[in-house]
Amino acid sequence: MSASYDEVRAASLADPDAFWLGAAAAIDWDTPPDRGWVEGEGWFAGARLNTCRNAVDRHVEAGRGGDTAVIYESPVTGTRRLISFAELRDAVARTAGMLAALGVTKGDRVVIYMPMIPETLFAMLACARLGAVHSVVFGGFAPPELAKRVDDATPKILLTASCGIEGSRIVPYKPLVDEALELARHPIDHVVLLQRDACEASMTAARDLDWAEAFAGAAPAPCVPVAATDPLYILYTSGTTGTPKGVVRQNGGHAVALAWSMANIYGVHPGDTFWAASDVGWVVGHSYIVYGPLLAGCTTLLFEGKPVGTPDAGTFWRTIVDHDVDVFFTAPTAIRAIRKEDPDGGFIDATGTGRLKAMFLAGERADPSTIEWAERHLKLPVIDHWWQTELGWPAIATCFGLGDTRRRAGSAGFPVPGFRFALFDEAGRGADNANDGRLAIKAPLPPGCFSTLWNNEAGYARSFESFPGFYETGDAGHIDGDGFLHIMGRTDDIINVAGHRLSTGQIEEIIAGHPAIAECAVVGADDRIKGMVPCAFAVVKSGASRNDQLASEIIARVRGELGPVAALKRVCIVDVLPKTRSGKILRAVIRRLVNGEDVDAPPTIENPDALIAIRASLRGTS
Numbered sequence: 079m080s081a082s083y084d085e086v087r088a089a090s091l092a093d094p095d096a097f098w099l100g101a102a103a104a105i106d107w108d109t110p111p112d113r114g115w116v117e118g119e120g121w122f123a124g125a126r127l128n129t130c131r132n133a134v135d136r137h138v139e140a141g142r143g144g145d146t147a148v149i150y151e152s153p154v155t156g157t158r159r160l161i162s163f164a165e166l167r168d169a170v171a172r173t174a175g176m177l178a179a180l181g182v183t184k185g186d187r188v189v190i191y192m193p194m195i196p197e198t199l200f201a202m203l204a205c206a207r208l209g210a211v212h213s214v215v216f217g218g219f220a221p222p223e224l225a226k227r228v229d230d231a232t233p234k235i236l237l238t239a240s241c242g243i244e245g246s247r248i249v250p251y252k253p254l255v256d257e258a259l260e261l262a263r264h265p266i267d268h269v270v271l272l273q274r275d276a277c278e279a280s281m282t283a284a285r286d287l288d289w290a291e292a293f294a295g296a297a298p299a300p301c302v303p304v305a306a307t308d309p310l311y312i313l314y315t316s317g318t319t320g321t322p323k324g325v326v327r328q329n330g331g332h333a334v335a336l337a338w339s340m341a342n343i344y345g346v347h348p349g350d351t352f353w354a355a356s357d358v359g360w361v362v363g364h365s366y367i368v369y370g371p372l373l374a375g376c377t378t379l380l381f382e383g384k385p386v387g388t389p390d391a392g393t394f395w396r397t398i399v400d401h402d403v404d405v406f407f408t409a410p411t412a413i414r415a416i417r418k419e420d421p422d423g424g425f426i427d428a429t430g431t432g433r434l435k436a437m438f439l440a441g442e443r444a445d446p447s448t449i450e451w452a453e454r455h456l457k458l459p460v461i462d463h464w465w466q467t468e469l470g471w472p473a474i475a476t477c478f479g480l481g482d483t484r485r486r487a488g489s490a491g492f493p494v495p496g497f498r499f500a501l502f503d504e505a506g507r508g509a510d511n512a513n514d515g516r517l518a519i520k521a522p523l524p525p526g527c528f529s530t531l532w533n534n535e536a537g538y539a540r541s542f543e544s545f546p547g548f549y550e551t552g553d554a555g556h557i558d559g560d561g562f563l564h565i566m567g568r569t570d571d572i573i574n575v576a577g578h579r580l581s582t583g584q585i586e587e588i589i590a591g592h593p594a595i596a597e598c599a600v601v602g603a604d605d606r607i608k609g610m611v612p613c614a615f616a617v618v619k620s621g622a623s624r625n626d627q628l629a630s631e632i633i634a635r636v637r638g639e640l641g642p643v644a645a646l647k648r649v650c651i652v653d654v655l656p657k658t659r660s661g662k663i664l665r666a667v668i669r670r671l672v673n674g675e676d677v678d679a680p681p682t683i684e685n686p687d688a689l690i691a692i693r694a695s696l697r698g699t700s
């Protein structure tokens with residue numbers, strides 16, 4: 079009989095080094111690890127491996143070259159393509175050769191600003207093959223955000239495509255890249271541009287190269303063994319300011335953790351098909367579109383489309399049935415969007431669910447009503463699980479792969495083996511599990527979690543300062559009497575908009591940059607589909623004109639500087655913001671007003687009339 083969740087969790091906590099060295103046997107090493115956690119270095123210091131070899135080549139060497147590695151399903155272009163492990167190896171090796179010919183070697187950074195197409199996977203794996211460090215930037219970010227990431231990661235090369243396709247809208251990427259590189263201080267050597275059929279982009283002489291030509295002329299490059307503690311990638315995520323945090327993931331711990339998670343959390347094995355309907359620009363895409371399934375020898379499904387509108391709310395279920403998907407992962411927002419279009423689940427009834435065993439949800443809290451709707455129609459376990467870009471893989475889940483199916487709507491499950499949680503109160507004292515507290519994880523974190531923040535070691539250290547010996551997650555929650563963990567929201571100013579992580583502080587910085595704005599506050603407003611959307615309140619400078627266009631100018635400014643992903647649609651111009659006597663804006667009070675709660679003026683408020691003004695402005699917008 080296989081080990082139960084309780085046994086595995088107990089083993090992981092009793093002797094973490096032995097536990098993870100055991101899990102490391104799932105990976106092919108050039109130098110196998112003989113040490114687990116090494117303070118100051120990371121997991122498996124001294125060992126050597128190549129992540130790309132583990133994700134691709136070794137499956138070909140094991141005789142699985144003809145098996146499907148990647149299914150590219152693109153309803154927005156009408157394309158379906160199956161790529162075998164042998165074809166994947168050849169494409170990745172040539173892409174690596176293309177990069178090597180441009181001077182990319184181990185440790186160099188490569189920024190990837192690309193849509194959901196196979197070449198994006200080839201590019202990520204090609205970087206891993208060379209020991210280069212990729213930094214994928216989500217296509218919904220605007221040029222100034224791309225520029226910030228270029229300046230921080232200082233890449234040699236930027237890889238892009240002529241466009242992304244958002245539903246029926248073509249988004250030309252190249253002008254965004256050109257603008258970003260104008261804004262960036264860091265000079266890059268080359269842009270390699272993939273021309274897509276939907277849109278042809280212009281090239282800048284000397285700097286830009288045509289992907290197809292460079293690829294055709296490239297020789298395949300071999301895998302370069304790297305230290306387990308060498309970085310595999312940098313992925314920027316929202317912090318609490320306008321400066322994104324560059325989460326650094328090391329090769330060794332990442333490979334071990336992801337391979338372990340595929341079998342033990344998701345319950346998939348070589349030959350199974352796994353689909354994460356996310357975007358490679360987010361951590362879910364990195365871990366469970368690209369690396370996790372391929373490391374585990376599964377088929378991964380790359381989907382270029384939306385849950386609704388490409389062409390309808392049945393697209394997910396048809397794709398699941400057509401491709402024999404075993405386990406599916408998406409964000410609750412996607413299910414809410416489908417439910418709105420297909421409340422009675424007619425599309426699910428029409429197609430069935432094929433070989434599907436379970437659906438996992440993450441990215442934001444899965445509200446009980448969405449879970450209940452999905453379980454009723456799918457007639458399968460719908461499993462909420464919790465994680466963060468920093469962690470790289472789930473830390474709270476129902477470990478389906480260990481035979482566990484316990485679920486409670488509203489809870490993200492139990493601690494995943496390797497993670498030991500604690501709750502703290504505002505004063506940093508250990509808190510009672512039953513009441514909401516600040517959620518922290520005992521250090522050292524298990525393999526696969528961030529090893530530092532790029533160019534920001536102090537920022538990384540700060541995550542471990544509030545509660546010595548623990549990593550502060552930034553989330554609040556509690557543990558119920560049966561051990562289920564309930565995540566109730568963030569303790570900082572990060573909001574989740576359609577599963578996308580954004581900082582309200584950053585949006586405020588952008589709005590405050592408008593010449594007519596004196597001050598502003600941005601809060602998360604509850605939204606039936608996206609979970610949350612930002613809602614802004616702005617005060618005009620004295621003497622500046624309070625014209626009718628101001629709100630649309632602010633919306634355009636945020637879209638232009640942060641990107642369409644910010645989804646700011648609601649801006650209220652007010653005379654004054656509610657503040658404490660010490661001048662702090664009462665954002666929590668504003669948020670409750672926006673969400674329709676009855677709010678009494680708190681005793682610390684300086685200007686109770688401001689609440690009336692906020693209420694009035696909300697009546698004017700919705």
Ligand code: COA
Nearest residue numbers: 217218242244355356362409411412415441576577642643
């Ligand atoms: N490139 C360019 N623009 C992009 C983009 C990309 N890769 N991704 C999103 N955008 C744009 C969208 O076109 C939209 O622009 P618009 O304001 O002009 O309509 C805007 O950014 C907001 O996008 P999104 O948040 O995706 O909203 P939507 O209304 O287009 O779709 C959902 C809503 C719920 C269907 C969609 O958000 C979804 O599928 N979410 C799943 C989230 C997810 O996978 N999260 C990852 C964590 S698991």
Ligand code: AMP
Nearest residue numbers: 440441442443463464465466467565579
């Ligand atoms: P990201 O780094 O983009 O993955 O966002 C991480 C944040 O999303 C977490 O800190 C949570 O606030 C939120 N989150 C992710 N998954 C869940 C979940 N299952 N339940 C509640 N919140 C979640």
